[in-house]
Amino acid sequence: MDTQFTTAAHVLGYLAWRDAEGATWVSSEELGHSINTHSVVVRRVLSKLRASGLIETRRGAGGGSRLARPARKIHLGDAFDAVAEPGASLISFPPEPDVGVCPIGPHIEAVLKEVVAESEARFRRNLEQTTIAEFSKRVVHRVNCQE
Numbered sequence: 001m002d003t004q005f006t007t008a009a010h011v012l013g014y015l016a017w018r019d020a021e022g023a024t025w026v027s028s029e030e031l032g033h034s035i036n037t038h039s040v041v042v043r044r045v046l047s048k049l050r051a052s053g054l055i056e057t058r059r060g061a062g063g064g065s066r067l068a069r070p071a072r073k074i075h076l077g078d079a080f081d082a083v084a085e086p087g088a089s090l091i092s093f094p095p096e097p098d099v100g101v102c103p104i105g106p107h108i109e110a111v112l113k114e115v116v117a118e119s120e121a122r123f124r125r126n127l128e129q130t131t132i133a134e135f136s137k138r139v140v141h142r143v144n145c146q147e
Contacts, residue, residue, distance in 0.1 A: 011035070019067060046065055
C-alpha cells in the first residue's frame, strides 16, 4: 500500500476542518501545502475521492474541493475504498515457493494469509467506525493541546 490512503485521510480531515472554519472551497495548492506534497499528487487523490462521491470539485478562480456530504456521514473506510486497489492486501507475499524446496513453506504462507486476512478485517471495521468528523476533531484537539 502506498501513501494514497494517508493522503486521502489528510484531505478529508482537512476539508472537514476548513468547512467547520467557514471555508467553502479549498484549492489543491492549499491541500498540497498542508500535506507537504505537490498539488499534482493531491489532484490524483482528489480525482479518486470525487469518483467515489466523497468530495465535490469546482474549477477556476475561487474553485477547489469540498466534502460532498457532512463529515459525520463519511468514514475513513470510505477513504480507504476510494484509493485502494480492489482486493489489495496490506501485506505483500512473495511468489509461492516450490513445494520440493520446503514442504512446510506453502503451509506457513497459507496460515499467515489467514492471520493477515483476520487482521485486515479488524482494520477495515475500525476504519468503517471512524467518521471524518471524529477524525478531524481528534486532530484539532491535538493541535489545541500543543498551543
